[in-house]
Amino acid sequence: MNAADTAWMLVSTALVLLMTPALGFFYGGLVRSKNALNTLMMSISALGFVCLAWVVLGYSLAFGPGTPWLGGVSRAFLQGVGLEPQGTIPHLLFMAYQATFAIITAALVSGAIVERMRFSAYLAFITLWSLLVYSPIAHWVWGGGWLGGMGALDFAGGTVVHINAGVAALVAALILGPRKDYARQAILPHNVPFTLLGAGLLWFGWFGFNGGSALAANSSAALAFVNTMLAPAATLCVWTLLDLRRTGKATAVGAATAIVVGLVAVTPAAGFVSPMSAIVLGGVSALPSYFALLWRARTRLDDSLDVVAAHGLGGTMGALLTGILAQKSWNGTADGLLFGNPKQFLIQALAVAVTIVFSGVLTAGLLKLLSFVVPLKVATREEGLGLDVSQHGEEAYARDEGAILILSEFTAESPAPVGVLAGSLKPEGGRA
Amino acid sequence: MKLVVAIVRPDKLNDVLEALFRAEVRGLTITRVQGHGGEMDRVETYRGTTVKMELSEKVRLEIGVSDHFVEPTVGAILAAGRTGTVGDGKIFVLPVEKVYRIRTGEQDQAAVTPVEEVLPA
Secondary structure (H helix, E strand, O other), X not given: OOHHHHHHHHHHHHHHHHHHHHHHHHHHHHOOHHHHHHHHHHHHHHHHHHHHHHHHHHHHHHHOOEOOOOEOOOOHHHOOOOOXXXXXXXXXXXXXXHHHHXXXXXXXXXXXXXXXXXXXXXXXXXXXXXXXXXXHHHHHHOOOOHHHHHOOOOOOOHHHHHHHHHHHHHHHHHHHOOOOOOOOOOOOOOOHHHHHHHHHHHHHHHHHHHHHHHOOOOHHHHHHHHHHHHHHHHHHHHHHHXXXXXXXXXXXXXXXXXXXXXHHHHOOOOOOOOHHHHHHHHHHHHHHHHHHHHHXXXXXXXXXXOHHHHHHHHHHHHHHHHHHHOOHHHHOOOOOHHHOOHHHHHHHHHHHHHHXXXXXXXXXXXXXXXXXXXXXXXXXXXXXXXXXHHHHOOOOOOOOOOEEEEEOOOOOOOOXXXXXXXXXXXXXHOOO | OEEEEEEEOHHHHHHHHHHHHHOXXXXXXXXXXXXXXXXXXXXXXXXXXXXXXXXXXXEEEEEEEOHHHHHHHHHHHHHHOOOOOOOOEEEEEEEOOOOEOOOOOOEHHHHHOOOOOOOOO
């Protein structure tokens, strides 16, 4: 057990947990104001539901002893997960750190189905998804499973988190179908500053996501940490130049997106490539995502907040480029294609392909099954009204004009103004 | 000349605008308003406070038209603004005494007839 490692992992766990509300703000700013709370709640509720699913069963399936395909159930309800060392940190802390990854991965999927999914169906979906889809893939790569055993390099979750979420998002968007207004009217972001705030906080939290994935306060963590700063910087520059070239204007939503794409791309590579390689990786990864976003908006695929382009493609670029740019002199583990080990690239490509197929098939199966039990989508009328009111009975930007108090524990003794105001508007109050 | 005042659902506004432009009604003003009609109240809860929201978000359109344009204007709004549930809104047609176009001082009929803007070369 090492005190410095434990301290860094405690901080990293908190940093990664912050990424989920940050994602809520990133997504929440991009939707219309009538759906702002619903979109934020999709992230916030993952903090509860996926976290508990992880503790009850998910951790055991991912990291419990088992076969190369799946961990067993011996760690269910945290049996045998105590303060004994796991590596150089307490086992319990390792479990909590990994929990924050499961939470954000499930929340990432929500970007594809905003402004139309019934909230109760969403809760059931992400809870079950984290167990049936996330945990097995996490086991394969990190939990002693077959992909990790083959030597697939995924430092902080390019396959497990981002490709997985991107593919699940694609499938979910296809199964739910588009929003009623999609491709019929302009659907604009209602609060771009929220989106920039979310992107900034995501970057901050990502230092724990990548830096913490070394599971120690060591040189590997330092490399991952610095690469987490450099790659998104390069993506941001390339994206801005592409924006300027295409429209003559550098957009703020574009900048926020670029930061996320760069962070996604460097995730699998963070502790495996040199800082200069990270810059190349970040810059190159801007291209496919940039053009995919432009193309997607002209199709019938309502992946509303472009999870496929940002996370699916960004993760794929990162995972493949890791197989090209990995450098043993920096990571001590393996070289990539460019440094004389072409086999690594093939292993990376296999890990990407397997993740795409498994996540796609299981997510489709889960949503189809769920659709027999509960309707997945809200009624068209509720979509028009907005999901804040129809799913949560709240408004993000409520105004108190015309709000009539009908019940309050604290003002129950003074109902007089209620009657006066209500009477002036209600039909039985004399209105013809 | 008439002033057509229409109160419509915000989420139907784009459909209404599209129908109006298709009917060649191009001069209009819109305002975001709140109002109360026969719609059911929405109940919202913020911690221990439960409220009935008696006012709903609506959009108010004001369109000054010459007499023979009243029917196409009203027809476009009726067709495009309708969902069939309570709360679709109202259309009022009011007589107008006088209209001036500020730029030219033109009056009445001439003032409500749109002109194509000629961009300076």
